[in-house]
Amino acid sequence: MRIVIADDAPLVREGIARLLIENGVEVVDQLGDADALLASVRDQSPDVALVDIRMPPTHSDEGLRAAREIRSRHPGTAVLVLSQHLEPDYALQLVEEKPERVGYLMKERVARVEQLLDAVERVAAGECVIDRAVVDELLARSRRVDPIEELTTREREILALMAEGRSNQGICRTLWLSPKTVETHIRSAFAKLGIREAREDNRRVLAVLAYLRR
Amino acid sequence: VESVRATAGLVLDNERLAAEVRSQLAEVRASRGRIVAAADAERRRIERNLHDGAQQRLVTLSLALGLEASRADTAAAAALSRAQDEVEHAIAELRELARGIHPTLLRDEGLEAAVEALARRTPLPVTVRGTVGDRLPDPVELGAYFVAAEALTNVVKHASATEASVLLERKAGVLRVNVTDDGVGGARIAADSGLAGLRDRLEALDATLVIESEPDEGTTVSAEIPCGS
Secondary structure, eight states, X not given: OEEEXXXXXXXXXXXXXXXXXXXXXXXXXXXXXXXXXXXXXXXXXXXXXXXXXXXXXXSSSHHHHHHHHHHHHOTTSEEEEEESOOOHHHHHHHHSSOOSSEEEEEGGGGGSHHHHHHHHHHHHTTOEEEOHHHHHHHHHOOOSSOGGGGSOHHHHHHHHHHHTTOOHHHHHHHHTOOHHHHHHHHHHHHHHTTOOSSOHHHHHHHHHHHHHHO | OHHHHHHHHHHHHXXXXXXXXXXXXXXXXXXXXXXXXXXXXXXXXXXXHIIIIIIHHXXXXXXXXXXXXXXXXXXXXXXXXXXXXXXXXXXXXXXHHHHHHSOHHHHHHOHHHHHHHHHHHSSSOEEEEOOOOSOOOHHHHHHHHHHHHHHHHHIIIIIOOSOEEEXXXXXXXXXXXXXXXXXXOOOOOOTTSHHHHHHHHHHTTTOEEEEEXXXXXXXXXXXXXXXXX
16 A cells, blocks of 8 residues: 655654554655645555645645545545544535545544554545544534434434445444344435435445435 | 804814814724734634644644554553543644634635534534625624624523524625524623623624523524625
8 A cells, every 4th residue: 555645744744654654554755735745646646645634835725625636636546634623514525526535534543553544445445434523523413304314323323334434344343233234224214315226336425425414 | 252262262172172082983993903803813823823733742642652552562552542542632622722712614614614513513403594705804704703603602501492593694794693592582791791702892893793682582692793895
């Protein structure tokens, strides 16, 4: 696995690089701003770009914009955005258009090696990873009547895991359910959300978006 | 003739004094506006320092702990992981603090997005209606944001409401923010309350803050803020 890291704080960037290198990941480049990042992705074609959301010059959402550009110009590179902001809006902006090979992770997760590796591997494998804390933030809102309200607790739990980008297998493992039970819940959730004929992948994405958008 | 002259002198003096008062008042008003604008710029700076200073350092610290944990034996790794838990709590608390000082979402995405995020975080159903259009000056956006934030906080704390709504409207150079709930009513702007502080901030923008809250008829907090266009 080949990775580039973009973060304008050298200590953070080097810390992440060391943690990854010690765990067998190849860090091919470290950058401090969006332009250098885009050039590096073009030249190195890494599997994954780890991108901090705040970068020079304005330290607002340069990283997010760079991430979008990588996604449209270099679709072979998966993007994992690291963010200080527990704001679902940023995460949705990032994934909404094409929820694959992309992720939004809270910044502090990078220090947990198993969480970082898990997220990196999943986006590289084409999944969409959304930080658990962001999903919780979305879950916490109470809303007017909508189809999501019709879902059972179990169905919602499964959708939340789907929103994090887990496969059916992953959901089975997390909730200790049989594949058959999980499939039944998913079918029932799709039906309640009015999502019918489509490829399985697309239905998952539609269901997750319906769930996240409320 | 003498008395006519004296009267004329008095009238002239009055005119002069009134003009002086008017110009002083305008100066006070302008300086109050500048004070609010300076305080807002300072908020922005503090928010940035929290993110780029303290938070970065804590992430760096956690990275060092994580690196040691990945090399350590199981017992030591568990202890280091607990230390990382503490660091992560600190990061989360700083994040909340920074959001209260100057919400990043407001700066990056504007008033509607920031108010919608507020509504989402409020633990009761809140609908947000209306549009604002183009971005507005910082003090106007912050003022409007704080009205919504403070009013929704009060709804949760005091109103026993089942739902609330926020209306944002921009018309003829005035930005209106209305926050309405269906709770117990009877609210007022108490001297040292958050709303009183907010009213001071709004008055510096020549804005008004009004609260309507008859017992059992819910509460409406409305602010009208001149916004130039």
